[in-house]
Amino acid sequence: MLDEAKKWIERDPDPKTRNEILELEKAKDFDEIAARFAGRLSFGTAGLRGVLGAGPMRMNRLVVRETSAGLGQYLLQNVDGAQEKGVVVGYDGRLMSREFAEDTARVLTGLGIKVYLSEDLCPTPVVAFALKHFGAAAGVMVTASHNPPEYNGYKVYWGNGAQIVPPHDSGIAAAIDEASRAEIPFADDLEFERLADFFGREVDDIYMAEVRKLSLVDASESRKDFAIAYTPMHGVGSKLVERALKESGFEKVSVVPEQRRPDGLFPTVNFPNPEEPGAMDLVCALAESVGANLALASDPDADRLAVAARTGSGEFKMLRGDQVGVLFGYECLRRKTGHAVATTIVSSQLLGVMAKKFGAPYYETLTGFKWIANEAMAHPDTPFAFGYEEALGYTVGELVRDKDGVSAAKIFAELAVSWADEGRDVWAQIERIDREFGIYLTGQRSLHYDEENQALKNLNNGIRANLPWTVAGVPVDSITDLEAGTRQWADGRVEQLNLPKSDVLTFWLKGGARIIVRPSGTEPKIKCYYEIVEPVAGDYEDAKSNARNTLETLIESHQKELGALAN
Template identity: 35%
Template sequence: MQWKTIAQNWLNQLTNEDPMKNELTELLRNDQLAEDCFYKDLEFGTGGIRGVMGPGTNRLNIYTVRKVALGLAQYVAEQGESAMKRGVAISYDSRHLSEEFAFEMAKVISGQRVTAYLFDALRPTPLLSFAVRHLQAFAGVMITASHNPPEYNGLKVYGEDGAQLPPEAADVIINYIEKSGSNLIQDTINTEQLQSQGLLVSIGDAVDQAYIKELQTIRINKEVNDVSIVFTALHGTASKPMQQTFESFGFANVQYVKEQEQPDPNFSTVKSPNPEETGAFELAIQYGEKVGAELLLATDPDADRLGVAVRDEQQQFKLLTGNQIGTVILNYLLEEKLNAGELPRNSVVMKTIVSTDIVSAMATKHDIETVNLLTGFKFIAEKILEYEKSKEHSFLFGFEESYGYLIGDFVRDKDAIQTAAFIGEIAAVYKARGKTIYQVLQEIYEEYGFYKEQTLSITLEGKGGAEQITQIMDSFRNNAPSAIHDINIQRVEDYNSGKSIDYITGMKSSIQLPTSNVLKYHLENGAWFVIRPSGTEPKCKFYFATRGQTEQEAAETLKIISDSVLNRVQTEILEKA
């Protein structure tokens, strides 16, 4: 088997001093696990490369990181001397080996005579995106696995606009990475020499302060800041920048969850450091009840995603969904900018195809266009750059349902730091007007209808799991249902073929988006569901959305559709596999 040959090659090349040699020796006693570690290379997904740490081509380790670094450096070098001098900005989060991976990345890149700008300590993803633009670097790398479990790590590669690479650019980089080969020999790079030559540069507070200064540009009601906030960094990177940001916004009544304030690669106080999950807010809720807070905020480890909890009509803390957070932000932006006469006529809202449609209705009311894009914030950033050049539209707001938002485009990735500060302003302004965020959200539903969404995932790990995910996609693509629980399907969009098929007329039309392994089904009652493999985790993801005259009606319809789809997956696909 080819994987065994590759594994044995690794074992032969690793020195006896390398601790990975013993780990690999032990691993090879388990054929099934060893095959999963070596049967393929880690692949670029929606968030770059991400995987479990350990030996192997399908694991994240110092050697897979070195391979990416070498390929990236060779790509930059091919672009000429100017690109090499502009170099690559590098940051890292609080995970196991993140600092070591970042330093290795910087050493390999600068060893190829390409300038490497390495942050002097861990920083959030939005700071890396900002640094690329601020330093006018040619590229950027963020070492992170976002909110994955502790055994994961990964990296994201950024272009000169500060955005994650879109598919076309990623393909070019991937070709260089594949050609770089697997070098398992210990490096002999002299870092002190690289530093003295100005090729390995440490960056820090100056970039942070420039970012904090830019944050002031997103503020609308600058004098209103009376709100009680509890914030948690969930053991990640956000504590220091968030404290600086709150202070710069004038928020004096902020409590920090001390138990989760310091970086911890094991995320020891939570089951998952994911602000989408209620469990991540357990300590924040305890703090909130103790101090009588009005707003709870939580960032994931690399601080690109933000979770928000507000008090409902019973004064209980309620965790908002990503779609609800996006709805509240857009409502505030539209109303406040319109009242201030600062809403450009060519404003545009950007969202992903799996995010709530209520924002489209809100934008339409104000004669503003909404652009729907593929999952992955890089597509939003790509469209920002396109409009920046063409002047066709002025960026107002971008978001995705998975808790990612962008208000100020001085960052070109989702930014939990700026969003947390902006949500604080929203809460303070509504409080001054005698309202809460929850009350405003209910008013929005009363006006536009009750939109209800849900995201569910089936975890299918390893080689066998990947095959099952393929079977699910093939089944829905090649044996598509005509109805879901007696609700007829009106239209299906296959983003892999780039075709949309109207089930009523039989007409086919082209989808003006990049190809992607995604299926979206539109039902005759206005509901829809989407199926796609995760680009960063061993999961098949399902998105459901509907709209009702009441919250109960929307919730009941949503349950009917989701139960029916998942039952088909379980009984007709997985149980027969």
């Protein structure tokens, strides 16, 4: 272990992380050293993500250089003309993002690969757009998205503009392992200047011109008086989101001053994720103080969008990701005849129900926006209208093959004005959809266990070994097992599925309820997604109350059953 640490210090270009290991040795903190050298950060379809620090199990300059060398070698071996096509590299405002991006660019140019490097902080969707714009072989975005401040990450896009999927993830991972044992190429200033170009305002302008074309509704004079409160949550969204809203005609946009500038320490939020309790407090308070109609938030790299809207009693309430997705989907389906929509298996079923009514193609994919983008591209003859995942990720049209919080903020604001012009606020529009299709209410809960006692493994195996045909007292109609690739019915029928294998079980209950169970890929926990369907036959408020009670009962009962199974 200490020999590995010594070898690491010899390769590490950063004196800060070299000293970090030396200090651990000096303090004889061998447990911490062992944790740092227990393996390597796993490279997968989401790239890399981890806590900043020294050692191969942390995010640091050496890990980034080795990763970039592996990526570059993989591109040279698998993409014709990779050197000339090049790689787009962008970065957000997190700690070490700029340094990691510059190291990435130097390693790639050291391999003779052209690089388009962002000249300043930029949102993730701009990197995805720039990749298509330049016709590059791949893209790298240095970001940890909405993770805590001590994290950073390295997200990889393929030449088609979408995040990587198998087999590229495993191929790049293998190349990284080889690079970690070899000398790392690193361009000198002359070589870097020859092969590196910088992108910034010009690409922003082209991207924003395309964002303007994504409007679903005609311009309205009402926009200039429609007040919006917005926060980039210490991230990189402010410049382009504010610009998008202004260019769309919104004149009353107030931005949370404490959160407007990028700050990798995220000083005003405990967790820079709009879904977390308290994260939207400042923007909702600002919205109330300025009499806004909407409160919008980007996550730190601006690929996700959170929405809160004023209720009838005056306070602001956050919409669930599924609610925002359904609002977008409804408008896209009724305005873009024959265009496809897509979502993931853990998002609400309602988008598929609506698509069927409108006669539109509908795709359902594994969790992760990369699957939505790749599925859309698998049908080149079918125009793509909209895709979303319940974790606040949305894209309208085919401009960006990933989540796009910039265009989503602008388009949602435009839709909200169109509803207001027709006499409905956001909540009234949700009620309109609920009355037409029924209330599809979703919830999520996770069971955390001690990783060392194998409880997660036992739980996962236990469910498959004894598939329950009654859950929370409700009969199960069918069970989908993506690991086995089957859907099994209560009467014994078995249907083969056409989805990639994944450790996911779905229980379809009588009455329309659904439970999805899967182990987390990064934490010792089982993630459970719930959805119930409540028709609206009479009073809307009564139906909503019934739906909430039914969902809560289902969640509590199922969680107790899982807990008993784990023990």
